[in-house]
Amino acid sequence: MIYDPIDIALILAKIGLVFFVILTLAAYLVFAERKVLAWIQDRKGPNRVGPFGLLQPLADLIKLLTKEDFRPIGADKWLFYLAPAMAAIPAIMIFAVIPFGAPLTLFGHTVPLQVADLNVGLLLFMALSSIAVYGVALGGWASNSKYALLGSIRGLAQLISYELSMGLSLVPVVMLARSFRLSDIVNAQSGCWFIVYQPLAFVIFLISIAAECKRIPFDLPEAEGELVAGFHTEYSGMRFGLFFVGEYINIIVLGGLAATFFLGGWHGPWLPPAVWFALKVLSFAFLFIWMRGTLPRLRYDQLMHFGWKILTPLALVNIVVTGWWLVLRG
């Protein structure tokens, strides 16, 4: 197979663009979260650095980079250093399979706005989000601290349980689209979004991704107030920053996936496709921030009970019903 240099350049440009946009967006999501939480609590939020506090992410970055890089005595050196990257990198890699706009035509080439259009895109997403669990597990285990260990044990149990219901809630989507390829899933929704056929699967997926990105009310692995900061208690400086930014990248990516699977991806009237996609992702991000400002944290047994006894059976029933419905419709 021979590659055109323009093709390669375009792919590299896409990768660069995605990296830049995701990282900037994640940094500003932190800022947006602080602002929205402040508004919810009748405060003003960060407003000192730059106009309206807009340079706050930059200031945070400088602060994180200049902090002491601390490693506790008895910590497993390599795993301790590796874990933050294991949390952040899979999160950003998932974005490779998400189509974020309609295909463009540039220099006579059709450019799909998607870094890699794999025919197993959905499975790759499941696999990468499972790898991200290692970041939590190893980070807490390698820290040699009881809080971090408890946090990572909780994280492990939570992420694995909710990954199950997340995966099961996506089966009906695959059945409807008849493909694991994300661009096919998006194209299958050009007429009607899957949320109309699968409202239950959408709700299950939404709850599961809230648990996957360890957001309140499912923030048990971190649970400040019980576990100091959970699995990243012992991390400081940019290593903590990687965990932190990884979490926000996760929000963007999982929001993007929710939009892709249920809200028609980049499909939408009047506005350009990329704008529609961004709007959908940002509204998911806002929903998560809003939830964080409202809901209290679940208890550990409630979390397990909810995941295993409610979400997973519901998702299974949903699959069976969808199967019957597809067969009856022919």
Place this chain on the structure above:
Amino acid sequence: MKILSDIAALLTGMWITWKHIFRRPVTIQYPEEKRTPYPRYRARIVLTRDPDGGERCVACQLCSAACPVDCISMQPGEEADGRRYAEWFRINFARCIFCGLCAEACPTLAIQMTPDFEICKRDIMDLVYEKEDLLIDGCGKSPEYNFYRHAGIGVTQQRGEGIEEKRPVDVRSLLP
């Protein structure tokens, strides 16, 4: 159904936080906007003077004994006429917890709290206030009170000449 009422409870919470997003923040932007503290706010401590301009403090050590963090110290001295004063008087504001017990303990109302709460310093030693920094030219919160006019027998007035003080009784007049 329990699940329905649970969902309703969640949505009510979400609705309340949604409404709060559009509320006006209650934040006071501190260095630019300042809130005026109440007159009896307990902040920077001063030593006041009596209405005649004399120092009220008689260096009785009661304030320093009352202070829970032991941040007041002084050296008592005595004038030629017998009036006591503090040779030096020192409050370490780096240690003071602004509890106001010193002001309550003071019999002469010399030591008083003021609402001036902005006493941050770059160097912690600058927070040690000496008598010159503490002594003000006014009477503070009780403008009429003059301790010596009540109790300064033999110093500012003769026996029986103080305010609300009866002349000494001539004991011989009581004899039967």
